[in-house]
Amino acid sequence: MTEEFHRIRRLPPYVFAEVNAAKKAARARGEDIIDLGMGNPDSRPPEHVIQKLIETTSAPRVHGYSVSRGIAGLRKALANYYQRRFNVTLDPEHETIVTLGSKEGLANLASAITSPGDTILVPNPSYPIHQFGFIIAGAAIRSIPAKPDEHMLEALHRAVKHSIPKPTALIVNFPSNPTAYLADLDFYRELVQFAKKESIWILSDLAYAEIYFGEKIPPSILEIPGAKDIAVEFTSMSKTYSMAGWRIGFAAGNRKLIAALTRIKSYLDYGAFTPVQVAATAALNNPQDYVEKIRTLYKERRDTIIKGLHSAGWNVPSPEASMFAWAPIPEQFKSMGSVDFSKLLLKEAQVAVAPGLGFGEYGDDHVRIGLVENTQRLRQACRSIKHFMQAYSK
Structure with missing residues (x-):
């Protein structure tokens, strides 16, 4: 019935839905998914x-x-x-x-x-x-x-x-x-x-x-x-x-x-x-100490994940700002496009990222990685990605 509504017809299917569905199914199976897909802050607001x-x-x-x-x-x-x-x-x-x-x-x-x-x-x-x-x-x-x-x-x-x-x-x-x-x-x-x-x-x-x-x-x-x-x-x-x-x-x-x-x-x-x-x-x-604290937190996370991904063989540029890394899909997976690569990363490394296609057609050769987990979980994500990439390179 929605096909009858003009404005709904102009909205394409939600690109992130496929990865979200796969993430939900993996969690239902009891898998420990590290979710770096949504830009959802995990910190508590100022007291x-x-x-x-x-x-x-x-x-x-x-x-x-x-x-x-x-x-x-x-x-x-x-x-x-x-x-x-x-x-x-x-x-x-x-x-x-x-x-x-x-x-x-x-x-x-x-x-x-x-x-x-x-x-x-x-x-x-x-x-x-x-x-x-x-x-x-x-x-x-x-x-x-x-x-x-x-x-x-x-x-x-x-x-x-x-x-x-x-x-x-x-x-x-x-x-x-x-x-x-x-x-x-x-x-x-x-x-x-x-x-x-x-x-x-x-x-x-x-x-x-x-x-x-x-x-x-x-x-x-x-x-x-x-x-x-x-x-x-x-x-x-x-x-x-x-x-x-x-x-x-x-x-x-x-x-x-x-x-x-x-x-x-x-x-x-x-x-x-x-x-x-x-x-x-x-x-x-009020005093803005919290803002400096949150900036330091995201910088530490950025440094952790960029270093870990480089160690895994994934050359991701280090962002100067925001709470995201914009990661080019590794060469050996580039032909898959961002949605299939995101689903593969979820399946093999238990790491969820946002497919770049969701941000426009010219983003389909990238995925977005959110700095929304603590450093321990980010290191765990990098280790899993490293094992995944090494397995596929063989």
Whole structure:
């Protein structure tokens, strides 16, 4: 029956479902599966944030409807974060909004600003909602290279020249999920200049802003003078504070885009549970020792798994940011594609990864490995992968 629904017809079968089904079956057989497939933080949020949640839920007035665009204190806390982290001044009233995670915000803004048949520019590979949020809204997607360099900029100019209708919006995501690519301010400067010249909106996904491992600190596109004229940026509490299940995210930037998202959300939800918003405010306003701690944790895990995979004969680049390694499929398995290779890895090594095809057709020669297990389990995963690869090489 679903074939009768227009928007459902435009959504392909969920690529990750095959690996998830195989993972479920393996666990039902009693196998110990090390799951590195989903970017689901395994750490506990800051203790003071949990205590603030508990404390706030005891108040009698917080259990009713909240505010769709977020409580004023949380929007002010986001503006303060942007000021101290990026030296960007935001008006909490008109340039910020609280979302139910960045994913919801992206999808609802896509719905708010898209007309059927619009052309949207999306990196390939990229996080699925970046393209499917607009596909659900009726847009056509034009893929561009995912790496923030001259090739992406050249592709953008070609897209404007050859797309009918002319593109109306561009998605960027740095640090990137799944590729872990990082952009710098010089790149953003060219991007903003291009978008202003061509009257194209920019939607920037900055969910991994605080998960970085070296001297390159991820910037915000809003740091570029004039960026707020055409750009909005999405951030999230999910990874920075290990609050993925709490579903708190934000959009900040261009007033017209924030107003559009505010209006459409007013019809769709009453905002996140008020105690969750109060606790999120405490996370942003209090000392940020936890953020440094979580950054150190992911760096240790990154170093562990990259070293272990290299020892296994799998040459995986070391990511500079994010909580993922973007791993090229080993040469001897490359012809299988990412879905079959992921299923083989699950069967033979009891390690689950995310097939790159789930992030776009140009990701099919990679798999995404999440840094979501402790170092002991990551070493165990690397040993299993090493045995698997040695067995197949023979």
